[in-house]
Amino acid sequence: MHWWPADTAFEVIIGAILTQNTAWRNVALAITNLKAAGVITPAGVNALAPDKLAQLIKPSGYYNIKAQRLQAFTRFLQDEFSGSMDALAAGDLEELRGKLLRVRGIGPETADSILLYACEKPIFVVDAYTKRILSRHGIVPTTADYAALQNLFMKNLPPRVGLYNQYHALLVNTGKIFCTPKQEHCGDCPLHNMPDHS
DNA sequence: CACCAGGCAAGTA
């Protein structure tokens, strides 16, 4: 579906951090502000005063925390890769993942979104919709953690960037339409008899 | 008005 909306690899990373527990619509407003201010580059974000950056990304929510997280990444990029996105993308998948997870504000989903969509590495991204859809179908228990869900896909699919991109896109689109936030009881649904299926 | 959105880290027991 040529999915993640972004003009550059760095913009992918901005979006990945800003969309944490946040509707993409609000992220888009924040990105518009960053573009209008002409600071949507690693050096631009890094050079801004934290409170100025926070004001620009205000529509995306958690703006103080996220301003810190954006700059934690730009400092990391500067320190480890001389500020070069190309140098970042040239790294080894597992080594890069480990480094990203050590940046304050980058957890498993954000790290994998960066790896898949900005660096084009074959890693499966697991989000709230993915977990919701699989657990509602009784395919995994509701207690399944991030790694369990990721392994399920990666052990059963060939490691292709385009394929993982497509799966993630389809899961999110489907989840938005059919998979409501609160658990619904469907009465005689046979899946209610599955182990750990609430 | 209540609830939700493409998480993560820090605090508590």
Add this chain to the structure above:
DNA sequence: TACTTGCATGGT
């Protein structure tokens, strides 16, 4: 280790 809580906006 396993829960709980704070972070905050804009849309439905």
